[in-house]
Structures are given as structure tokens and as C-alpha cells.
Amino acid sequence: MLDALRELGRAASFGLLALSASAGLTLAAEDPLPSWNDGETKAAIVDFVSAVTSEGGADYVPPDDRIATFDNDGTLWSEQPMYVQLAFALDRIKAMAPDHPQWKETEPYKSVLAGDMKGLAASGKKGLLEIVATTHAGMSSEEFAQIAADWIATAKHPVSGKLYTEMIYAPMLELINYLKANDFEVFIVSGGGIEFMRPWTEKTYGIPPENVVGSSIKTKYEIRDGKPVIFRLPEIDFIDDGPDKPVGIQKFIGKQPIAAFGNSDGDFQMLEWTTAGAGRRLGMIVHHDDAKREVAYDRKSHIGHLDKALDAAPEKGWHLISMKDDWSRIFPD
Structure with missing residues (x-):
């Protein structure tokens, strides 16, 4: 924001450029939803x-x-192709797996580690709740918040390759x-x-x-x-x-x-x-x-x-x- 203001300040010293910038800002301000088609x-x-914002109006x-x-x-x-929080939970299982060698032979962890989504689905609600309990509990809220923040900062969508936050x-x-x-x-x-x-x-x-x-x-x-x-x-x-x-x-x-x-x-x-x-x-x-x-x-x-x-x-x-x-x-x- 500050950089943008500085650039506008520089432009203000040039009459024509200032007028052009001002006109552009006015047009942008007129449409608060530029990515929406009319x-x-x-x-x-x-x-x-x-x-609802017109004071004195019937719908105010x-x-x-x-x-x-x-x-x-x-x-x-x-x-799509899966909820982002599910992707987080699956990544957490993989990150935690070295401390739990028994997971290689225990469902639903075995399916997660093998990338077998059909096997995970076959474990039903019980299996998914176990995954959530394992990856989301057993720590303080502060610790969990940090884990979630660190993951979302680098985790990428499996199809686009972009950060989930993009x-x-x-x-x-x-x-x-x-x-x-x-x-x-x-x-x-x-x-x-x-x-x-x-x-x-x-x-x-x-x-x-x-x-x-x-x-x-x-x-x-x-x-x-x-x-x-x-x-x-x-x-x-x-x-x-x-x-x-x-x-x-x-x-x-x-x-x-x-x-x-x-x-x-x-x-x-x-x-x-x-x-x-x-x-x-x-x-x-x-x-x-x-x-x-x-x-x-x-x-x-x-x-x-x-x-x-x-x-x-x-x-x-x-x-x-x-x-x-x-x-x-x-x-x-």
C-alpha cells in the first residue's frame, strides 16, 4: 500500500500522467467487483x-x-480433488510415520502411506475419525495452530501445483x-x-x-x-x-x-x-x-x-x- 502511494506521489508531478492515473483509479472505484461479469x-x-446500506430506505x-x-x-x-484439510491430515500421517513403524501394516494408516484412497475410503467414517484424532489431537492448541500454519504456507494443490492459498x-x-x-x-x-x-x-x-x-x-x-x-x-x-x-x-x-x-x-x-x-x-x-x-x-x-x-x-x-x-x-x- 505504501509503495503504491509513493508511486502515485511521483506520478502527481507529471500533469498528464497524474490525470491518467486519477481516471484509472476512478474507473476502478466505480466497479468493486471487477472479476464479475455484468x-x-x-x-x-x-x-x-x-x-440495506441506504439510510432511510425501506430495506435499510x-x-x-x-x-x-x-x-x-x-x-x-x-x-477438488479432496478437501484441503484432508490433504493436511494425510500429509501429517506421512510425516509422523517414521515414529510409528506399525502403521505400515495397520489400517487406515497402511492405505494412507500407500496412497490407496480406495482403501482409506473403505475404512469408512471410523477410519477417517481415527486419522483426524491422530493428526489433530494430543497437543496444545498453540502447537496445532503452528503446525497448520507451517503446512499451509508451503502445501500445493496436486493438480495445479499452486499453493492452496493461491x-x-x-x-x-x-x-x-x-x-x-x-x-x-x-x-x-x-x-x-x-x-x-x-x-x-x-x-x-x-x-x-x-x-x-x-x-x-x-x-x-x-x-x-x-x-x-x-x-x-x-x-x-x-x-x-x-x-x-x-x-x-x-x-x-x-x-x-x-x-x-x-x-x-x-x-x-x-x-x-x-x-x-x-x-x-x-x-x-x-x-x-x-x-x-x-x-x-x-x-x-x-x-x-x-x-x-x-x-x-x-x-x-x-x-x-x-x-x-x-x-x-x-x-x-
Whole structure:
């Protein structure tokens, strides 16, 4: 930001250049959503924000009540070919394996180490919970946060080869910034682990840790080596998905959102609860229909399954965001 200001300061000494720069900035300021193609979806966002922020208008909402919630996986960043947190857990198993030689012959670890995803899937929910318990518990919250932060800083998407934090959707990041500029309080409400997301969401999305709601495991307060810590236990505490998303919002935010954004049936109840409230509301679903620039999937996908919400969208008044038609670009340059 400071570098940009210095460059503008230099340009100001040249009359024509200064005028050109000023004109360019004015044009950019006129469109807060430059990665969104003009059309009904973009217009719906702008109209909604204008309506709820116009003081004296019929749909005006005070800033304290301008709550917007976003799912994370598949809504803010890529979730294919697997959830990023699952990739984290699998990498953790591989990193921990030298200290556990018995894993080479013990499921579900054997399948993970062999790269056998079908074998891991065959272990079912029990196997996945065991992987989560092994990789996410048995340490302090502080230790886990550091492990997660270190991993996300270098981990790369298996197909694109880009950092996972470069696989965020540029149009959604613009939308977050647009809402924040209009005095919305923006929250992530995700099925992902709350302590997995919190170490990096502020740097990636500009959303601080306290504005992240997610799934969690049980913890307890302990004194370890003379130091007070919050210790992570190998037990699930809360799964922030489906009908529990509104429960989590009420529990951790305490207010009903006026705008909600998701991409799968796991977001159905969050969208339903949000748009059922009084006054002007906005519900939107990111539809992955761009096989060329990202991945096309919905009803038959094992990740980001979108079926019930896809059918209900017209009746509920939810807008489908077409990645193919509504976004001029998907990822940041």
C-alpha cells in the first residue's frame, strides 16, 4: 500500500500522467467487483448492498446487523480433488510415520502411506475419525495452530501445483472486500476445523480468527511443563455442517445473517435460515460449472455435493453463481 502511494506521489508531478492515473483509479472505484461479469448475479449483489446500506430506505439495515456468512471449501477456494484439510491430515500421517513403524501394516494408516484412497475410503467414517484424532489431537492448541500454519504456507494443490492459498476464488475475495467496505461483518462458517482455518484466514481472506466458525474437537485446560495450555483431545465436539451450521452461527455469532454464501447441500440450512428472516435477504450458491478453468461438478460429486439446494434455489429465491458465466476470472493473477 505504501509503495503504491509513493508511486502515485511521483506520478502527481507529471500533469498528464497524474490525470491518467486519477481516471484509472476512478474507473476502478466505480466497479468493486471487477472479476464479475455484468449480469443478473452481479446486479443482485450490488442492488442488495445498496438497499440495506441506504439510510432511510425501506430495506435499510444498521451496520451492527449486517452479518454475512461464507462457507469455505468450494465457496472461497478449490475443494477438488479432496478437501484441503484432508490433504493436511494425510500429509501429517506421512510425516509422523517414521515414529510409528506399525502403521505400515495397520489400517487406515497402511492405505494412507500407500496412497490407496480406495482403501482409506473403505475404512469408512471410523477410519477417517481415527486419522483426524491422530493428526489433530494430543497437543496444545498453540502447537496445532503452528503446525497448520507451517503446512499451509508451503502445501500445493496436486493438480495445479499452486499453493492452496493461491487457489482462492478472486471474485469471492472481491465480494468479501465489497461487503466489508459497506460495514458488513463477514464470517466464515465451514465444516472445516476451526483451529485448522484460524491460523491463515486473515492473511488469505482478510477475515480474522474470531470471525471463523467451524467444526471442533474437544479440548481441556491443563498445566504442562509448568505452563497453562488448552490441550486437544481425540474426541469430536461439534460438526459445523448441514443443520448444525445455523446452530453454530447462533452459538458463536449470536445473530441471524442477512446474507449467506455456499456451494453444496451442506450449506442448505444456513441459506434457508438466513433468507427466511424478515427484511431484505441474500442467498447465493457457487455452482461449479466451469470444467475448463476449474472443475465441473454438482449432483454426483462425492465432494461439494449439490443436489437438494440446486433444486430448491428457484423456489427459495437463491441465486446460482455460474463460475462459467458470471466470473471473468476464477483465480488471482
